[in-house]
Amino acid sequence: MAQTMYSKIDEYGFERPANFDYEVHAEFMGKYMHILVRRAQRWSTLKGKNKFTRSSKLKRFIRKGIPLDFRASVWLQVSGAQKLKEDSVWNYSDLKKKITNPSLIDIIKIDLPRTFPDNINFIGQEQLTGQMFNVLAAFAHQNSEVGYCQGLNYITGMLLLATRNEEASFWLLKVLVEKILPKYSVTNMSGLLIDLDVLDDLVRKLDVDIHKHIHKIGMPWAMVTTKWFICLFTEVLPTETVFRIWDCIFYEGSKIIFRVGLTLIKLHKAEILRTKELSELITCFKEMRNHKDIIDCHQFMIHIFQIPGRITDSDLKNLRTKYSKAQNQR
């Protein structure tokens, strides 16, 4: 990673944004390299057949970041994707042979060159785009309630970059969409609409000034946060930060999305309140990725468990029930 500190391309092949702060990044990387080495050592002490089974120790380890070499196997284990695969009556290669629906093939193919056109691993790289097609088409084939939803292409692309393994990416996509996340990607996106209301509720409870300001300017949350839910922060935050977030989503579930979102909002309170009109507010959200507290993904991942306060699974469940009823009455 060291040689990429000043590169215009990040360690995962993405072009850095035009206004990327190389100094802040270099300073952080100087620190982060030591953390990565230390974490790799700590992870190598995990031993035995059950080393990746769920435990408070593993959860703590995951919050501090899964080393790149372990990432694919830890995600598969802790998310339940591995179990899904073992329990499945069909296997992935048989499933791929069944992809025949022409309209589905067409819509996925349109999006292939439109996914990460700035990433050197994807532009003109038939291997990765071919794998992306296989994963998306196989997934859509076996889940007709979701089929293909725009946004899944970005998630699949990120899974392929992290795991470098097509089949692992398929099972991880399946476990994310079908078990971990609410119904974000289904044809009426009901889970997304509910969680947008839940977010609004949580922001109001976290900081009423920010909540008032966003409503005064009249920005629908969906405008800037749809990518938070649908793409799990892909291209919203720096790639390393995104993978650190995903480490926790695979272990702890969708409430991590709210933790991250609320932390982003709270860390930018001054900037948000300074905006006077919609265009400034949107720019403020877009610029969040360049904030030094967010480039420092290690510190950011500590913040997300402190800044938003307590959010339990049952709090979230109750809020979702509340807003699901409200949606039905609209």
Place this chain on the structure above:
Amino acid sequence: MEHTEPHSTEPEMANRQGAAQRPNGAQGKICQFKLVLLGESAVGKSSLVLRFVKGQFHEYQESTIGAAFLTQTVCLDDTTVKFEIWDTAGQERYHSLAPMYYRGAQAAIVVYDITNQDTFGRAKTWVKELQRQASPTIVIALAGNKQDLANKRMVEYEEAQTYAEENGLLFMETSAKTALNVNDIFLAIAKKLPKYDQNQGQSGQGQGRRLAEGDQGAKTPGNCCK
């Protein structure tokens, strides 16, 4: 049909026109309008905006998730028209989010791809929805995009034109790639929008917000009246 320069990379078309028509110091109205882009996935909504606002074109434009927001200013006689452009996601399932984007819009561009008949059908559905749900005074333009691919045309010009006339829509075939009619369609909308001088203060529906002179977008690079 009027053609703009193909392959134009000059972003500030407003500057050119504005400089000619509004010498520095001239008094004029400044109106701000909300414009929303709707249409099926991959018809070129984001590309039209990118061409209009930045004078650029990307062969592979990333699909829009959620909505994008950009502003651009055009000058018409003594009036500066600032468009607040809301660019939306096209895939059908994102439809449930659309009402929060077109709410309060004074203008809409409904886009289809001239090489794909289904996208024209979908455009008609959008027009119907806008006529039913959006502001009654909304100005709607229909854009048949990808005119540079006319050799693969599946939607006839006359068919779309007749439909547009029957429904009171502005209509142009456009190409975000060659810049054909991109500025023109926004200008045509600007011309059609009511630009009242709002001394009464209260903003009427479907009417541009009059901005105080000092309020004009110093942040907007395309602002023509600086």
